Amino acid sequence: MTSNGDVFSAPLAAAAKYAQIWLDEIPNRGINPKIDVDQVRAAFGDVLPKVGVDAAEVIERLGTLGEPGLMGMGSGRFFGWVIGGTMPAPLAADWLISTWDQNSGAPLLTPTVVTLEEIAGEWLLEILGLPKTAVVGFPTGAQMANFGGLIAGRGEVLARVGWDVNVQGLFGAPRIRVLVNEERHVTIDTSLRYLGLGEPEAIAADDQGRIQISALKAALESGSGPSLLALQAGNIHSGSFEPFREAIELAHQHGAWVHVDGAFGLWALASPTLRPLLDGIELADSWATDAHKTLNVPYDCGVSIVNNAGALRRAFGVEASYLPSERDVKLWPSEKVAELSRRGRGVTVWAALLALGKDGVIDLVDGLVKNAKFLASELAKIPGCRVLNDVVFTQVSFAFENDERTEEVGAALIADHSIWISGSHWADQKILRISVSNWSTSAEDCAATILAVRRAAG
Numbered sequence: 482m483t484s485n486g487d488v489f490s491a492p493l494a495a496a497a498k499y500a501q502i503w504l505d506e507i508p509n510r511g512i513n514p515k516i517d518v519d520q521v522r523a524a525f526g527d528v529l530p531k532v533g534v535d536a537a538e539v540i541e542r543l544g545t546l547g548e549p550g551l552m553g554m555g556s557g558r559f560f561g562w563v564i565g566g567t568m569p570a571p572l573a574a575d576w577l578i579s580t581w582d583q584n585s586g587a588p589l590l591t592p593t594v595v596t597l598e599e600i601a602g603e604w605l606l607e608i609l610g611l612p613k614t615a616v617v618g619f620p621t622g623a624q625m626a627n628f629g630g631l632i633a634g635r636g637e638v639l640a641r642v643g644w645d646v647n648v649q650g651l652f653g654a655p656r657i658r659v660l661v662n663e664e665r666h667v668t669i670d671t672s673l674r675y676l677g678l679g680e681p682e683a684i685a686a687d688d689q690g691r692i693q694i695s696a697l698k699a700a701l702e703s704g705s706g707p708s709l710l711a712l713q714a715g716n717i718h719s720g721s722f723e724p725f726r727e728a729i730e731l732a733h734q735h736g737a738w739v740h741v742d743g744a745f746g747l748w749a750l751a752s753p754t755l756r757p758l759l760d761g762i763e764l765a766d767s768w769a770t771d772a773h774k775t776l777n778v779p780y781d782c783g784v785s786i787v788n789n790a791g792a793l794r795r796a797f798g799v800e801a802s803y804l805p806s807e808r809d810v811k812l813w814p815s816e817k818v819a820e821l822s823r824r825g826r827g828v829t830v831w832a833a834l835l836a837l838g839k840d841g842v843i844d845l846v847d848g849l850v851k852n853a854k855f856l857a858s859e860l861a862k863i864p865g866c867r868v869l870n871d872v873v874f875t876q877v878s879f880a881f882e883n884d885e886r887t888e889e890v891g892a893a894l895i896a897d898h899s900i901w902i903s904g905s906h907w908a909d910q911k912i913l914r915i916s917v918s919n920w921s922t923s924a925e926d927c928a929a930t931i932l933a934v935r936r937a938a939g
């Protein structure tokens with residue numbers, strides 16, 4: 482009898498070979514993709530063959546033809562958007578999770594995966610100093626974690642006024658007021674769209690993108706009824722944090738559910754030096770973050786944290802003839818996120834945290850911030866370059882004399898291939914933005930980055 486292993490060994494060996502080649506090349510490879518989508522299509526061909534191709538050959542093609550169309554996101558000199566790389570332990574854990582191929586929606590299906598996700602959740606609450614009563618789930622990303630917190634809040638604030646959204650729906654429901662920081666991330670708006678809550682009321686922010694307490698107070702006092710407030714930990718342009726304690730206490734006085742989008746910034750809580758900047762954040766009702774950004778696990782892995790198990794079960798609980806009706810009081814993985822059958826992606830978080838240890842998480846977060854501060858101070862020395870934000874976390878927004886010059890430097894940087902910095906628009910001008918999100922960024926990477934900006938600006 483042949484074992485399954487025989488038919489898997491050649492394609493898996495090919496995958497391991499190309500993974501190793503990629504990881505070896507990353508530090509020296511140009512960051513940019515070498516070919517565009519049309520060239521990728523031409524290289525692979527787009528006609529589905531009548532007769533299938535041998536599995537190992539499929540992977541050979543993927544490894545050789547795919548590489549030129551990849552972006553060097555794992556490089557220590559990649560600072561685009563807010564992305565993050567992957568550390569060794571979570572990457573290898575992810576391979577094993579794929580190989581084990583467990584449907585990870587329920588404990589009876591896969592005790593190992595479900596338990597490791599539970600442990601990862603407990604470790605996260607400990608590291609982030611969030612309430613031990615909170616429920617942690619692992620959706621695909623912060624988009625779905627924002628959705629998770631807000632749908633729990635939607636059901637809860639309606640229940641408090643005697644409206645069961647699951648039975649009665651939203652037509653004719655008491656109107657829910659949604660208040661948001663005017664500089665919120667776009668995924669708050671898409672979440673509200675999924676939830677049928679319409680356009681939110683934008684509350685004015687200060688020059689670092691922090692919600693203004695006076696404006697929030699006025700807005701809360703100008704209305705009544707069920708309400709949601711979305712705050713953020715980590716503005717994408719400045720990295721700034723809200724005045725959480727004041728904002729959350731005010732919102733709670735008005736009966737609002739408070740959700741915090743901390744896609745990358747929630748991790749500041751892990752650092753004893755940064756934690757005071759987020760004072761009071763633990764008072765919120767729900768928090769969203771990503772493990773695939775600051776924690777550097779492979780895509781995709783978000784983290785949804787909701788301090789109200791009942792509201793979460795109202796949102797995501799399922800009853801079906803083929804599922805046991807007697808539930809443990811503990812929620813199933815499928816009751817924590819908007820997925821029934823799901824990948825055990827939270828195991829990558831368990832692997833990352835175990836490999837780092839408590840001290841390693843602190844060093845990871847503090848290291849990113851140290852690099853961001855170094856880059857900001859060196860950028861400020863480049864003639865014509867202005868750093869626009871107080872660098873409190875991992876984000877550095879900067880600009881040159883005028884929009885045209887900033888665009889010119891941005892284009893020159895893209896053409897340089899040695900680093901990647903994204904453009905954006907903030908504080909009424911075109912900007913360039915560095916997000917230090919990769920665990921492997923070294924002092925040499927930072928020095929090379931400053932040299933590249935000097936070249937581009939010169």
Ligand SMILES: *Cc1c(COP(=O)(O)O)cnc(C)c1O
Pocket residue numbers: 563621622623624625666668713715716717742743744745771783
């Ligand atoms: C990246 C990001 C999101 C969305 O996260 P995904 O992982 O892309 O779903 C939401 N909010 C902020 C602040 C982000 O940086």
